[in-house]
Amino acid sequence: MDEKGEKTVSSALLAKICGRNAAQIRKDLAYFGEFGFRGVGYSVKDLLNNIKKILGSNKEWRMAVIGVGNLGSALLSYKDFLKQNYKIVAAFDIDPPKVIGRLSEKLGKPAEVLHISRVNEVAKERKIDIGLIATPPSEAQGVANLLVEAGIRGILNFAPAQITVPIGFVVKDVFFTTILDNLVYLLSTETGDSSDRK
Amino acid sequence: MDEKGEKTVSSALLAKICGRNAAQIRKDLAYFGEFGFRGVGYSVKDLLNNIKKILGSNKEWRMAVIGVGNLGSALLSYKDFLKQNYKIVAAFDIDPPKVIGRLSEKLGKPAEVLHISRVNEVAKERKIDIGLIATPPSEAQGVANLLVEAGIRGILNFAPAQITVPIGFVVKDVFFTTILDNLVYLLSTETGDSSDRK
DNA sequence: GGATGTGAAGTCGTTCACAGCT
DNA sequence: AGCTGTGAACGACTTCACATCC
Numbered sequence: 001m002d003e004k005g006e007k008t009v010s011s012a013l014l015a016k017i018c019g020r021n022a023a024q025i026r027k028d029l030a031y032f033g034e035f036g037f038r039g040v041g042y043s044v045k046d047l048l049n050n051i052k053k054i055l056g057s058n059k060e061w062r063m064a065v066i067g068v069g070n071l072g073s074a075l076l077s078y079k080d081f082l083k084q085n086y087k088i089v090a091a092f093d094i095d096p097p098k099v100i101g102r103l104s105e106k107l108g109k110p111a112e113v114l115h116i117s118r119v120n121e122v123a124k125e126r127k128i129d130i131g132l133i134a135t136p137p138s139e140a141q142g143v144a145n146l147l148v149e150a151g152i153r154g155i156l157n158f159a160p161a162q163i164t165v166p167i168g169f170v171v172k173d174v175f176f177t178t179i180l181d182n183l184v185y186l187l188s189t190e191t192g193d194s195s196d197r198k
Numbered sequence: 199m200d201e202k203g204e205k206t207v208s209s210a211l212l213a214k215i216c217g218r219n220a221a222q223i224r225k226d227l228a229y230f231g232e233f234g235f236r237g238v239g240y241s242v243k244d245l246l247n248n249i250k251k252i253l254g255s256n257k258e259w260r261m262a263v264i265g266v267g268n269l270g271s272a273l274l275s276y277k278d279f280l281k282q283n284y285k286i287v288a289a290f291d292i293d294p295p296k297v298i299g300r301l302s303e304k305l306g307k308p309a310e311v312l313h314i315s316r317v318n319e320v321a322k323e324r325k326i327d328i329g330l331i332a333t334p335p336s337e338a339q340g341v342a343n344l345l346v347e348a349g350i351r352g353i354l355n356f357a358p359a360q361i362t363v364p365i366g367f368v369v370k371d372v373f374f375t376t377i378l379d380n381l382v383y384l385l386s387t388e389t390g391d392s393s394d395r396k
Numbered sequence: 397g398g399a400t401g402t403g404a405a406g407t408c409g410t411t412c413a414c415a416g417c418t
Numbered sequence: 419a420g421c422t423g424t425g426a427a428c429g430a431c432t433t434c435a436c437a438t439c440c
Contacts, residue, residue: 029401030401040398040440172378180328184253184254236421
């Protein structure tokens with residue numbers, strides 16, 4: 001909307017777009033502050049900024065990929081689709097030489113992949129906020145421990161393994177198999193519902 | 199538990215394992231039928247079968263990967279971690295020759311990747327139930343249309359694009375960026391909460 | 397007039413607590 | 419005695435509806 005030059009937006013319009021109730025939109029926004037103007041709506045620009053502040057996407061988040069196999073490579077090349085404020089600033093693997101060769105072929109330039117043992121040092125240097133675990137499941141907890149030691153507070157875990165971290169750290173799992181199970185449930189109940197529920 | 203030879207399990211134990219309330223477990227199970235025995239608990243074997251039936255994981259689900267780039271390759275090699283009842287039975291791309299070379303190197307055997315134009319024909323032959331879209335976002339809707347035409351009712355969409363399908367078809371998105379946004383929100387609220395909420 | 401912010405009402409899901417079966 | 423299945427109590431979230439302000 002901002003790009004389209006829209007100046008204001010109403011809760012009713014936002015609700016329509018998101019497929020929710022307008023009161024829901026207002027309640028949720030009002031929870032974080034008074035962003036709107038009665039009789040007018042919300043300033044698109046201000047609302048955007050406020051939401052960014054709320055979600056933490058006003059600051060740059062620096063990420064490292066750990067495990068440069070198929071999935072890790074996909075993440076590295078996926079970076080074009082990441083929002084501006086996410087940056088992949090390092091890649092680690094247990095066998096960088098092997099991986100670098102494969103990656104360089106693909107990317108057409110020598111890729112930098114560091115040995116996992118350097119996480120601690122590099123985390124400080126490059127101010128890494130978040131680690132993306134893309135290792136085999138057997139290594140996931142070990143890698144998580146290294147990340148915790150390195151003071152990296154956020155972990156996005158792609159390995160199909162349960163990971164635990166001390167309080168103060170946050171892990172979020174990306175288990176596509178769970179979503180697949182969900183899809184299959186919907187398919188087998190045969191309701192013919194095409195919506196995308198949680 | 200079944201593998202460990204456990205014969206029965208109580209809602210209290212299941213609740214502990216899942217970190218939920220025991221009544222919740224009972225209510226949820228009771229919704230689908232009367233699986234338990236008063237004074238005893240649930241038969242592990244029976245419960246397992248019943249849950250499989252409910253979730254639709256008692257039947258084999260045949261899947262195709264569409265788009266064999268980094269992500270698609272990752273999916274193809276991920277198959278070891280898939281449950282027994284999920285099978286990847288085909289891979290499609292717009293440029294199979296190129297992809298096959300790259301894949302074969304990796305897998306050490308000539309990989310079979312078909313041209314996307316053959317989806318319709320192959321979907322019937324191989325009884326494909328589910329399509330995994332791993333193309334660039336710009337191609338996602340087009341591929342979805344092909345899958346729909348081919349009568350593939352389930353789509354797991356990895357491309358960062360919104361896809362719509364006719365009623366009777368089901369799309370589930372795997373947007374790891376959404377989970378990343380969520381992680382970042384938790385990190386920036388600084389609550390130090392390490393749990394893995396929805 | 398028109399859209400927000402918000403108490404009040406309503407709805408939905410969770411937990412309690414116990415009757416009933418093994 | 420033990421544990422399920424479930425009505426009733428409870429709590430949380432959603433929607434309504436309107437006073438309030440631009």
